[in-house]
Amino acid sequence: MNTTEKGNRLEDKLYDYLLDQFKRNELVFDIYPANCCTVRKKPNYYCRDREADVNFDVVVEVRRQGGADPHVYVVFECKNHQRSVEDRNLRVFSDQVRSVFGQAAKPLVVISSRLQSGAESFTKNRGIGIVKFDENGIDVVVDRAVGAWPENRFIQNQIFTGNRKPKTLKFAACINGRYFGSLDQMLRSFESSSTDEQADNTDQTASYVAFLPDIKIQDAAQNALSLISYSCGEVDVEQICRVLNLKLAYSERTLQDADGDTILGSANFGNRSIEINQHGNRHRERFTVAHEIGHFVLRHDKYLRSEYIVEQDIYEEVKKDEAFNYERLEYQANLFASMLLLPEAQFLEAVAALRNKFETYGRAFGYIFVDDQPCNYLPYNRMLAELSDQFGTSKQAIEIKLKRANLLTDHRSRRQQNHSLGQVLSHLRNPFGSQ
Template sequence: MEVEILSTYAKGDRFEEQVFDFLTREIDEGRFYFFRSDCCKIFRKKSYYSRDREDFIIFDIAVEVFLPGFDKPSLLVLIECKNYSGTVPVGDIEEFGSKISQVAGFNAKGIFASASAFQSGTLNIARNKGFSLLRYFDQSEFRWELPRALLTGARSARARKRAEIEHALTQPAFRPTVYSAYAVTPSGYTDGWEGIWKGLCLEDSFSEDELRLIRQPSPITTPRVIFISKDRIESLAEHVLKSISYIRGAVDLAKLVAKESDANGLTVSFLDDSSSVLGSITFSPLEIKIFAADSKSHLARFTLAHELGHHFESPRVS
């Protein structure tokens, strides 16, 4: 039992360090919302005074935003980090909301960050109490995936987006596809850090004149995802087709798969239909999964071509 408790603490510490390192990079590289790096400081295990306790509360991570020339921050972003083997219970969320409300003398915003899923009842509590719930994933867990929902018109795009984010927040078995962060904020649902900062209304802590003092002088243009131009995609496609001596007609996908299997170890599996996913690709190991009972169907062929596109656009492919 003691070993299990120590293991739980170790998991939590690693997750906290992961979130801290990410936010430190965001600040250092000028990507913490639109705030200048020299106006932000980040801490681990910093304490703030509670009027109710007449004592100090320690938070896992704290980001402080300062106006130039001031020693006291105008804004606090206080973050609690958890990595449970099960879902995060309602009680933990209620306790965190209470802790945020007790911080005296600051404009404090809160984020409860978890590597594991949240119980469904926690989402409304956080949103109504004015803080965010965040499920944050290690980028090594990423996979490219073609959701079946992309090909259906039963829901509006906005409703589908919300449903997908809520699914990511509450389902323990969920694994990320494109985004590392899924959150509910007081303003709604989001799948990116920029949306979290906007959803917390961080700029409301400052007047327009103050915002001009702490805003980045110019937009940060460092891309998070490598951009591939249309011409580059056309060039890649031409190179791929030449590699199998393509001339005309339907492309022989089996020939492409066989070539990539020999060159890069690619494997392709056809599995039973899935209600939510058409296909997925992982890069370590390099594997494509097609969820189609009939491997000869037009939908199976479309999905395989889609996932092969991710493979050939990957920088791993020379």
């Protein structure tokens, strides 16, 4: 696919996204009703400098209530380049926008991948905003009452390359040094007063996603299990979806996010649906379903319209204050999934029985003991295998559960003591595969 074809595809996807916002009456949320807006693809406008018509990729025309002519034009130029956008192309775009619309336009260049940080200076000096759009990304719900704004650092990392690779948003924008995590937040800024601008541009802390203690998440998992009268064995996640009126579908598509990471599954909170991308790993698919159920049960629809899960999300255990909001959401969904697939009472009962069966205890070394000696490692591994068969989860997931519950003393030389959840998972190439 050449550069022009890529640009056209990005343009089509952006147009569909804007049109969808329009249909939901959210295009200019909190400013103007949708009937005051028109979304146009490849519209022609007369250019004084050229004395001829020019067209732009996508334009949103905004009219005041009762007004005949638009008073703001939001002009999108799509550049589906892998690394950077050439300065000369931006100059041409900027000059054309100024010639056609004067000061009434908001020019925005749309990219699909992150830029080198040096591109920020040029676009800022020319008054051009940068938008990163990913059709498979997280779609943010912006609600002043909840205050679910993405942090500025999170959005900056979406657009410009850096040391940290965050989960991809569907829409992220940078305009004159200000960062926006949703379309409606950006459009609202065009009409805000200078006071509002200063308030909206403060660097947000990670305090908007509510902290949930582990016991609350465990209670939520137990409530979900009670809906299907769970008693023992493998948890029927598909039945839980049916009881919760969640539409569960499986797909053999291979989808990737903007950074090339494989998307395991996704959730859409508007139509209450979950889609799992199958890759021949039943344990990972079950964990992905449970993870997405967690987002619904824990009411993450307060923050998101849609979300997706990639393999790195399974590693997420971030609880510290500097964590991004979305890392906190992934941690909560992961913990819920573990508690749903490995119910506390039934899991501990099964562990106790198999501990005695395989004699995996060390009288002076804790409830369950393992080291590198075959007489200890082999029965321990057989115990994990039986638990895996019984609950339909991977041996690694079970081992992590044991470590979290402080039930396992691990003296194997190839592993350090006191692994965190994320460290254990990241050590494994395929964390939820069978072994």
